[in-house]
Amino acid sequence: MNTASIISIKNMTKRFPVGKGEFTALENINLEFGEGEFAGLVGPSGSGKTTLLNIIGSLDSPTEGTATVMGKNIAQLSHKESALLRNLHIGFIFQSYNLLPVYTVFENVEFALLLQNHTASERRKAVMDALEWVGLTDKVKSKPAMLSGGEGQRVAIARAMVKRPKILLADEPSANLDAKNSHQILKTMKQLNKELKTTFIFSTHDEKVMQYLDRTISLADGKVVKDELTVAANAG
Amino acid sequence: MIQFLLKGILRDRSRSLLPIIVVASGVFLTVLLSTFMKGLFNDIIDMNAHFTTGHVKVMTRAYADNIAQMPNDLALIDVANLKEELVADYPDMEWVDRIRFGGLIDVPDENGETKTQGPAVGQAVDLLSPNTQEPQRMNMEKALRQGRLPKQPGEAMLSEDFAQKLKVELGEEVTLFGSTMEGGMAFKNFKIVGTVSFGATVLDRGAIIVDIADAQEALAMEDAAAEILGFFEGDTYDDEKAKEIVADFNAKYANDPDEYAPVMQSLKEQNDLGSLLDMSENMRIILVSVFVFAMSIVLWNTGLLGGLRRYTEFGLRLALGEEKKHIFKTMIYEAILIGFIGSVVGTILGLSVAYYLQEYGIDFSGMMKNISMMLPQVYRAQITPDALYIGFIPGLFAMVLGTALSGIGIYKRETAQLFKELEV
Numbered sequence: 001m002n003t004a005s006i007i008s009i010k011n012m013t014k015r016f017p018v019g020k021g022e023f024t025a026l027e028n029i030n031l032e033f034g035e036g037e038f039a040g041l042v043g044p045s046g047s048g049k050t051t052l053l054n055i056i057g058s059l060d061s062p063t064e065g066t067a068t069v070m071g072k073n074i075a076q077l078s079h080k081e082s083a084l085l086r087n088l089h090i091g092f093i094f095q096s097y098n099l100l101p102v103y104t105v106f107e108n109v110e111f112a113l114l115l116q117n118h119t120a121s122e123r124r125k126a127v128m129d130a131l132e133w134v135g136l137t138d139k140v141k142s143k144p145a146m147l148s149g150g151e152g153q154r155v156a157i158a159r160a161m162v163k164r165p166k167i168l169l170a171d172e173p174s175a176n177l178d179a180k181n182s183h184q185i186l187k188t189m190k191q192l193n194k195e196l197k198t199t200f201i202f203s204t205h206d207e208k209v210m211q212y213l214d215r216t217i218s219l220a221d222g223k224v225v226k227d228e229l230t231v232a233a234n235a236g
Numbered sequence: 237m238i239q240f241l242l243k244g245i246l247r248d249r250s251r252s253l254l255p256i257i258v259v260a261s262g263v264f265l266t267v268l269l270s271t272f273m274k275g276l277f278n279d280i281i282d283m284n285a286h287f288t289t290g291h292v293k294v295m296t297r298a299y300a301d302n303i304a305q306m307p308n309d310l311a312l313i314d315v316a317n318l319k320e321e322l323v324a325d326y327p328d329m330e331w332v333d334r335i336r337f338g339g340l341i342d343v344p345d346e347n348g349e350t351k352t353q354g355p356a357v358g359q360a361v362d363l364l365s366p367n368t369q370e371p372q373r374m375n376m377e378k379a380l381r382q383g384r385l386p387k388q389p390g391e392a393m394l395s396e397d398f399a400q401k402l403k404v405e406l407g408e409e410v411t412l413f414g415s416t417m418e419g420g421m422a423f424k425n426f427k428i429v430g431t432v433s434f435g436a437t438v439l440d441r442g443a444i445i446v447d448i449a450d451a452q453e454a455l456a457m458e459d460a461a462a463e464i465l466g467f468f469e470g471d472t473y474d475d476e477k478a479k480e481i482v483a484d485f486n487a488k489y490a491n492d493p494d495e496y497a498p499v500m501q502s503l504k505e506q507n508d509l510g511s512l513l514d515m516s517e518n519m520r521i522i523l524v525s526v527f528v529f530a531m532s533i534v535l536w537n538t539g540l541l542g543g544l545r546r547y548t549e550f551g552l553r554l555a556l557g558e559e560k561k562h563i564f565k566t567m568i569y570e571a572i573l574i575g576f577i578g579s580v581v582g583t584i585l586g587l588s589v590a591y592y593l594q595e596y597g598i599d600f601s602g603m604m605k606n607i608s609m610m611l612p613q614v615y616r617a618q619i620t621p622d623a624l625y626i627g628f629i630p631g632l633f634a635m636v637l638g639t640a641l642s643g644i645g646i647y648k649r650e651t652a653q654l655f656k657e658l659e660v
């Protein structure tokens with residue numbers, strides 16, 4: 001199953017300064033992720049899921065140990081280099097969709113491509129493809145305020161996927177959605193995972209999300225307590 | 237990207253409208269006040285130049301030392317030669333003689349007895365020679381309240397107030413009593429043909445205006461004049477040139493010990509007008525600085541508020557792989573755009589109102605009945621080319637500065653911290 005490893009975390013610890021002391025959010029983590037994985041971090045609130053995703057996303061860096069993403073050691077990246085890593089290879093999806101309210105659906109998705117060098121027609125094609133993946137080609141001109149929650153999150157998925165990143169990090173993507181919409185977006189993401197070989201890593205409490213995972217990593221108090229391959233019940 | 241930001245600015249009113257209003261108001265006030273001050277100071281200068289100082293003035297040294305007393309016994313003599321010399325040496329300028337004198341006006345009744353009487357300040361200017369610019373220079377046509385300007389020797393005008401006080405009707409004769417250059421008694425009859433009101437209390441109080449030849453005759457000042465005023469072509473004061481001419485002229489008499497030798501003074505050297513001119517420049521600089529400072533503070537704060545509202549956007553852009561530096565840069569671009577729009581709007585509004593004030597002015601005459609300074613009563617703005625940028629550049633600068641100050645907050649925050657805004 002594991003093809004080339006694209007994320008490699010070794011003996012990694014993350015501490016935050018709190019008052020005069022320190023708080024250990026992650027402790028001695030060892031994890032590998034390969035291309036095309038569909039994995040999830042589960043665990044109670046405060047167990048360190050978001051912290052781990054932020055480090056993989058090069059938004060934060062480890063205190064000890066190493067995290068290597070796409071061959072880059074996160075701790076050693078400059079601000080510029082980590083921005084480039086995100087720009088080229090990493091997509092994010094959040095609990096709240098964080099669409100920019102003044103822009104249309106099309107423009108929100110296009111925004112992700114503006115930092116890369118594409119012509120307007122290349123961008124147009126890529127955006128329309130991405131909106132097709134999530135089934136929103138009829139909403140290109142809508143403003144975010146006019147969308148339902150499910151539609152909003154689908155736009156966010158299109159925005160994260162439009163540049164065809166190697167890695168997609170989704171922090172509680174279904175937390176604001178009802179069951180029907182949760183299933184719908186997970187099916188969409190599973191589909192993209194298969195077609196584009198993107199590695200998906202979720203953070204979730206949501207049973208519905210867990211059903212779709214190929215691999216479930218349980219965190220508790222900043223430690224990995226279980227890491228198992230799961231049979232995706234809803235697969236396909 | 238720029239196009240994208242422009243769309244954002246245009247669509248998100250709350251992001252653009254407040255700063256545009258702030259910039260536009262600041263620029264508007266700067267342009268308006270500065271043109272207004274320019275107009276005011278220029279009117280004061282012009283008025284002084286036209287009525288008393290000229291752009292440069294030639295007197296005897298002794299007269300210059302006692303000028304407040306209008307000491308005509310110290311007047312210039314042999315004026316025709318002196319003027320010829322001035323015209324030859326400084327052909328670009330126009331030279332005119334003036335005499336100011338104190339005296340008494342006596343208005344007789346039908347029987348030749350005194351009806352009314354009053355102290356007068358006489359202005360003798362060239363009213364009658366064929367190409368004289370003096371009536372125009374002193375704005376007499378506009379100042380005329382009744383009757384007409386003198387057309388022949390022996391005619392005079394009184395100020396409107398003075399005429400009323402003396403109960404003089406047009407066509408009546410009055411007698412002017414004064415003193416000759418030698419200190420003797422002088423008197424001459426004048427027919428009052430008009431009344432004027434110049435709009436400055438000092439000029440209008442007890443004024444009688446007569447032709448210079450009449451005054452020379454009455455005061456036994458043939459070929460003499462108290463003052464010779466020089467005016468630049470185009471009637472604009474040029475301090476550099478004035479200084480040159482003054483230095484050149486005075487050098488010729490530097491070795492002449494005679495206290496009746498002529499001396500030239502520039503406008504700036506007379507009546508404290510120099511400090512007035514300097515003050516006008518300083519006030520414009522202060523004005524602009526105050527507005528830049530105030531606008532920057534306000535824009536800094538609106539920038540902070542706007543920035544807070546946009547943390548989601550900034551976090552998202554970081555997540556998408558934009559560098560902080562680039563985000564900061566785009567904020568500055570936005571600021572330049574907004575500052576530009578605000579400055580254009582403010583400048584246009586400011587110039588429009590300034591134009592109105594330049595054409596019509598504001599009449600303050602009711603408020604300065606008793607002010608003895610030579611001030612105009614209708615205040616006008618004056619639009620000069622610098623009005624185009626005196627508000628514009630500060631407006632743009634304040635917007636960029638305010639944004640840069642508030643944008644530093646973005647820089648100081650940790651990436652992950654900014655990003656936290658996205659988690660809720």
Ligand SMILES: Nc1ncnc2c1ncn2[C@@H]1O[C@H](COP(=O)(O)OP(=O)(O)OP(=O)(O)O)[C@@H](O)[C@H]1O
Nearest residue numbers: 016017018023025044045046047048049050051052
């Ligand atoms: N910047 C920080 N400074 C101090 N403590 C932090 C910081 N970020 C996270 N923590 C702490 O680290 C721990 C892990 O936080 P994290 O956000 O990763 O948890 P989580 O598993 O994502 O929880 P949730 O399910 O509620 O989202 C928490 O106790 C949190 O308070």
Ligand SMILES: [Mg+2]
Nearest residue numbers: 049050051203
């Ligand atoms: Mg979390």
